[in-house]
Amino acid sequence: MNSKVCRCWMFVPANNPRFIERAWTRGADAYLLDLEDSVPEAEKEKARHLVREIISKVAKGGASVYLRVNKPYVEADLRAAVWPGIERVVLPKVESGEELRHASDLLTELEKERGIPVGSIEITPFIESALGVANIYEIVTSTPRIRTMGGGTGYDMALDLEVEMFATSNPYAYPEAACALAEMAVGVEAVGGVFVPNVSGRVDQGGVAMAAALHGTYVRETGVLHPALIQPLIDGLTPTVGEMRWARRVLDVWEELQQQGEAMDVVDGKVVDKYEYDWAKDLLQWADACAAKDRCKKRAIARVQAETPKEE
């Protein structure tokens, strides 16, 4: 399991001071400073040089800070924007392992130059084309910096495949599952990009639907564009009190079974066995990690509030 909990990160365009100033109050586990699709071409140069200043602003609430770069300007973006505080670099539209090795080498150089522990910056590749799906295994095994990975879905994927992204059948069924399988096969965590119909007309309801679809699955991380989606996703990807209670019971029952030399029992009409034991152990670890992340955010926000003079 990826030890760094990030149930939900939010995109923040790096060239937009209005979004940046208030971003830390939104409650996401991480903010992704975007140099790619949310920054117009004419602003790219300016945006990449703003990142260094922005990092501490968006991290104020205890959130992690990620950076998304442009595929055609990887080198310029990384050189201008990788500074202490950037935990991850998101590489979009990845199609080969070669691109990743190049980015990784560049990161090593910048880490050495800028006092960042070498190898500490993660890379999260996104697969957004047919070629990327075809090369998935070579991509996911290209560098140990990859702990999380996303793709096989989304707007660009639909464009590349020339499919309708809101079709009634899931147009991403194959590319998404093929990417997820390769990721799981090498122990990389999948970033979820589930698309579920939201007919409510309310943005936060979209988050609730997404969270319901992802709850209890192998996906424990999502990225969103709109702040109203953050809290529903954080809540939805965190284990519930009921689940935790049952998981603790499973561990107790399993302990007894082990002592008796038994392999399986039925408790309250539910099976307890080695599969359920693995599930319970994993769920409780994840719940602890989520709670630690929440405490860290809470403390950071309290600190900021204590330092801010009251407007009276």
Add this chain to the structure above:
Amino acid sequence: MVASIALRRSWMILPAHRPEEAKRFRGHQPDVAVLDLEYSVPPKSKEAARANLVNLVKRVSQSQSQTFVRVDRQTMWADVRAAIHPGMKGIVLPGAEEAGEVAELDGLIGRLEEKRGVVPGTTELALILESARGFWNIVPLAEASPRVTALGVGRIDLTMKLGSGVQGEFPMYRYLMTRTLVAARMLQKQPLGAFFRPGSRGGVASKEDTFRAARDAGLMGFGGCLCTTAEQVAPVNEGFTPSETKP
């Protein structure tokens, strides 16, 4: 060979440490009786189960059902040593991940066949996949030994933590079944698996849900699946039997 494989719809699991329970299969008439040394046998009874096997194989192989033995990947060598006897058709191996382990197993089976008077090369292997690594390597796994005659989808909702997902299907499940089907057809193996849905798997699946899972898998091209309980045998046989009228 192909004709008999086509008739392997229900693979009924029988705990090998309980001879009295192992007798029960006759009433259910599964196509395959799987004498289990894995999941259904608690650790304290493993030794007894292995010791029991030679008699069980003798008894079961006189019935209508074909006899397989399911081994535990953690104790594979000891289990396989206990399993190879005349009358035993093949080994069910759950959880294989690398071609190397299948090739090693092939070698061990070969040595035991010689010792125990089994015709060399006749012991089959049914690989039941349970992990992402296994599904990723499905083709090399199937090609690792000529003994492999079946490729199956295991309890991946649990082992791969698929969750319950949207639209009434486990996420990835359809893809993993299709991946298994493609590999099986390409390499001429029997595809095993049922299209189970969230809330209706394993020992808790009702007869109706089991029938539906078997029928849906049958329509997808699958030939049979493992049955965790005796009650699943009849709906599995029915579900995998082609009907005169299309649904």
